[in-house]
Amino acid sequence: MQKRADIRKMTHVALCAVLIVVCSWITIPAAVPFTLQTFAVFTACALLGGKSGLCAVGLYMLLGAVGLPVFSGFGAGMGALLGPTGGYILGFAFTALSMWGVEARFGQGLPARVAGMALGLLLCYAFGTAWFMFVYARAGGPIGLGAALSMCVAPFLLPDCAKIALALFVSVRLKPLLAKK
Numbered sequence: 001m002q003k004r005a006d007i008r009k010m011t012h013v014a015l016c017a018v019l020i021v022v023c024s025w026i027t028i029p030a031a032v033p034f035t036l037q038t039f040a041v042f043t044a045c046a047l048l049g050g051k052s053g054l055c056a057v058g059l060y061m062l063l064g065a066v067g068l069p070v071f072s073g074f075g076a077g078m079g080a081l082l083g084p085t086g087g088y089i090l091g092f093a094f095t096a097l098s099m100w101g102v103e104a105r106f107g108q109g110l111p112a113r114v115a116g117m118a119l120g121l122l123l124c125y126a127f128g129t130a131w132f133m134f135v136y137a138r139a140g141g142p143i144g145l146g147a148a149l150s151m152c153v154a155p156f157l158l159p160d161c162a163k164i165a166l167a168l169f170v171s172v173r174l175k176p177l178l179a180k181k
Contacts, residue, residue: 009048009052012047012048012052012178013048013052013055013056013059014056014059016040016043016044016047016048016052016053016056017044017056017057017059017060017063019040019043019044019056020037020040020041020044020056020057020060020070020092021060021063021070022040023035023036023037023039023040024036024037024040024060024070024071024072025072025074027072027073028159030155030159034155034156034159035072036163037072037089037092038092038095038121038124038160038163039163039166039167041053041057041092041095041096041120042095042099042117042120042163042164042167042168042171043167043170043171044056044057044096045057045095045096045099045100045116045117045120046099046113046117046167046168046171046175047171047174047175047178048178049100049103049108050096050097050099050100050101050102050103050104050116051100053096053099053100054093054096054097054100056096057092057093057095057096058093060092061081061089061090061092061093064076064077064080064081064089065077065078065081071089072085082135083135084131084132084135084136084139085128085132085152086131086135087127087128087129087130087131087132087135088124088125088127088128088131088132088152090127090128090131091123091124091125091126091127091128091131092124094120094123094124094127095117095120095121095123095124096120097120097123098116098119098120098123099113099116099117099119099120100116101116102115102116102119103116110168110172113168113171114164114168117164117167117168118164121160121164125152125153128152129145129148129149129152129153132148132151132152133145133148136148
């Protein structure tokens, strides 16, 4: 029975990694286009729990690092991870870690999920923006925090809040189905 549970968990992790891949390819046009990657990361962690969600995010990043075109715009390789926006992809690990930490401390109730997602988004923004500023400074000169935030965070605040709401809705609906044997 334990073997069956392990295979089931690995299958769920792989499926959530695929969800992140597919959602990274979906671009919603706007003044600053955005993808559904964060929605998929939030959903994966809410469905699987923080620990397995972190495994799904790690698998997604590993697939991209070895050259499979899984990132936004079908990007791939270490160049994508080490480029200006790579910090946001790496920040997904902080999102999963924060959701895992909040879950471990406060359980898997709706308020804990909301708090974990909000904290995770803030950590992803912080790491990604710091990374962007570092890479941008090396390539084209220094950039101020205000300018980086206005380019990299401000346009995404409302869409990311909507993604959190959608991830909560989807995870509440799907989690019971994943628990069925």
